[in-house]
Amino acid sequence: MADRLLHPDTPELREQWGTFAFTPIWQVKADEAIARYPEGRQKSAVMALLDFAQRQVGEQTETQGWLPLPVMEYVAEYLDMPVIRVVEVATFYFM
Numbered sequence: 001m002a003d004r005l006l007h008p009d010t011p012e013l014r015e016q017w018g019t020f021a022f023t024p025i026w027q028v029k030a031d032e033a034i035a036r037y038p039e040g041r042q043k044s045a046v047m048a049l050l051d052f053a054q055r056q057v058g059e060q061t062e063t064q065g066w067l068p069l070p071v072m073e074y075v076a077e078y079l080d081m082p083v084i085r086v087v088e089v090a091t092f093y094f095m
Contacts, residue, residue, distance in 0.1 A: 006091065009069050017057075017070040022078075026052045030078065043081045046089050050075055 007013065022030055033048035053071050058064050067090055076086040 006069055006087070007066075013068050014070055017068040020053075020057075020068075020071045020074050022052065023056060026056050034079070043079050043085075046075065046079055046081070046086060047093065049078060050086070050090050 021027075030045070030049050030052055033045045033052075034042045037044045050067065050072070053075055054065065054067050057067060057071060069087075072086045072090055073083050076083040079086075
C-alpha cells in the first residue's frame with residue numbers, strides 16, 4: 001500500500017491531507033467493501049479501504065503507492081479501529 005517508511009508528520013502534510021475524506025464515488029465503494037463482512041468483522045475491509053484511499057490520493061497527486069498519515073488516520077476512524085493497526089497494514093503490504 002504505502003511506503004514501508006512513513007513520511008514525517010509535518011504541518012504542511014497535515015494542512016494538505018488533514019481534511020481528507022472519501023469522494024462520493026470512493027465512499028460508495030468503501031461502504032460496499034465493508035458490507036461484505038459479517039457484523040463485528042467490518043475492520044477486515046481495511047486493505048480495501050487503504051486501496052481506495054491510495055487511489056484517491058493518486059488521482060489528486062498523480063502519484064502511485066503513497067498514503068500520508070492523515071489519510072491512514074481517516075481510514076482508521078472510518079473503520080473505528082486504532083490508527084496503529086491501519087499503519088501496520090499499510091506499511092506491511094506493497095500495492
